[in-house]
Amino acid sequence: MTHTCTPPGLGRRSFLRVAGRGAAVAAVGSAVPWLAACGSSAAGGKGRFTVKLAWIPNAEYAGIFVGAEDGLYTKQGLDVEILPGGPNSAVVPMVTTDRVDLGVEAIPENVATAVARGSKLKIVGAGLLKSPESWISLADRPVRNPKEIEGRKLGITLAGKNTALVFMKRNGVDVSKVKLVPIQFDPAPLAAREVDAIWGFASNQPVSLALRGVKTHVMPLADFGFNRMQSVFFASQKTLDDPAARERARKFMTASRLGWEAALRDQQHAADVIIKRYGAKLGLKLDEQAKSLAAIAPYVKGDGSGTGPKGLFWMSDALIEETITSLTSIGIKLDRSLFTNELLGG
Numbered sequence: 303m304t305h306t307c308t309p310p311g312l313g314r315r316s317f318l319r320v321a322g323r324g325a326a327v328a329a330v331g332s333a334v335p336w337l338a339a340c341g342s343s344a345a346g347g348k349g350r351f352t353v354k355l356a357w358i359p360n361a362e363y364a365g366i367f368v369g370a371e372d373g374l375y376t377k378q379g380l381d382v383e384i385l386p387g388g389p390n391s392a393v394v395p396m397v398t399t400d401r402v403d404l405g406v407e408a409i410p411e412n413v414a415t416a417v418a419r420g421s422k423l424k425i426v427g428a429g430l431l432k433s434p435e436s437w438i439s440l441a442d443r444p445v446r447n448p449k450e451i452e453g454r455k456l457g458i459t460l461a462g463k464n465t466a467l468v469f470m471k472r473n474g475v476d477v478s479k480v481k482l483v484p485i486q487f488d489p490a491p492l493a494a495r496e497v498d499a500i501w502g503f504a505s506n507q508p509v510s511l512a513l514r515g516v517k518t519h520v521m522p523l524a525d526f527g528f529n530r531m532q533s534v535f536f537a538s539q540k541t542l543d544d545p546a547a548r549e550r551a552r553k554f555m556t557a558s559r560l561g562w563e564a565a566l567r568d569q570q571h572a573a574d575v576i577i578k579r580y581g582a583k584l585g586l587k588l589d590e591q592a593k594s595l596a597a598i599a600p601y602v603k604g605d606g607s608g609t610g611p612k613g614l615f616w617m618s619d620a621l622i623e624e625t626i627t628s629l630t631s632i633g634i635k636l637d638r639s640l641f642t643n644e645l646l647g648g
Contacts, residue, residue, distance in 0.1 A: 351382045351553075352385060352402040353384055353403065353554065355386045355405075356387050358584065360594065361573070361591045361598060362533060363406070364573075365558055365563075365602075367576055368572050370382060370561075371575045374557040374564075377557070378553035378556060378557045380550065385402065393405040397537065397538055403550065404426075405536050406535055409532055413536050415634065417636070422538060423536050424538075424539060424542060425640055427534070427535040427615035428535075429533030430602060430604075431601070432522070432600070432603075433524045433530050434601045435504075435522070435524075436523060437520075438521075439518065439519050439521070440519070441517035445499045448469070448473035453480075454481075455481045455483055455496075455497045456480060457484075457501065459485060459501060462501040468528075469526070472527060487502070487506075489510055492507075492511070493516050499521075504520045504601065505594055509590065509593045512593065513593070528631075529628060531625050532601075537645075542642070542645075559646075566602065569595050622638060
């Protein structure tokens with residue numbers, strides 16, 4: 303049996319704001335009261351397993367939802383509780399204090415920063431083997447490579463500014479020839495041609511714009527030397543050191559892999575699951591979720607061949623090095639000891 307508690311609102315990485323829903327993210331509000339109401343199954347119960355997501359249900363977590371819907375966790379002997387997140391619902395503290403068995407964090411630097419401050423955590427798998435962070439431009443005036451950024455007006459979020467500047471400098475872009483314009487996550491400024499490109503995610507803003515009939519060109523940072531794994535699974539060292547807790551975590555990762563493989567094979571089924579379970583409460587739309595899943599699929603696969611060298615979630619030496627290099631360049635301290643494939647058979 304799988305339990306899922308659901309808060310109101312729409313998701314950060316969905317961004318699928320069709321006309322009339324531009325304030326969706328703001329409408330989410332605080333998720334803390336909802337989490338308190340849901341409670342936690344906490345680590346330790348026989349067969350019980352709690353996973354905390356970084357954001358609320360959407361296509362970003364399709365494999366987990368398919369795993370729940372199709373009974374893949376039950377087949378592993380697990381009774382899984384899924385705790386979605388929200389804008390004021392941090393994942394790391396829940397894992398650090400053993401209130402949940404495992405967390406899924408959007409970006410690895412959040413885990414790395416906690417470890418640098420003394421938390422005993424390990425990243426145990428990568429939901430996205432390739433970063434979907436991208437420069438997004440209009441199809442009729444594309445930004446196809448870093449040098450073409452020069453002379454352009456770029457829309458940038460506050461959170462992405464440092465990474466964007468590092469990326470440009472690493473790729474030989476003369477930053478003095480670039481005008482940065484502060485924007486939110488909404489791609490409206492690009493659609494209105496107020497900027498030439500925006501900083502965003504290949505699986506989000508391009509989908510939102512396509513639903514409005516706006517064609518875009520996507521330039522992933524990962525294609526130009528700036529890649530890091532994202533949507534990372536992580537656990538406490540205490541969990542990994544406890545044989546019973548570690549085995550439950552291994553079974554969860556096994557079933558989640560199978561769930562994602564099933565979601566990628568039958569994306570329509572995955573989208574149907576998301577809408578069936580959460581659509582009525584979250585206002586999600588089937589076509590949005592289907593298109594978002596299709597857009598994110600290559601980043602789940604990573605190398606484009608299907609499942610990566612050793613299956614989904616597997617953190618290869620090359621990917622770990624890319625992640626360390628990229629995070630170090632933006633001032634995050636970490637080393638290889640942060641990552642382990644032990645729950646994936648490594």
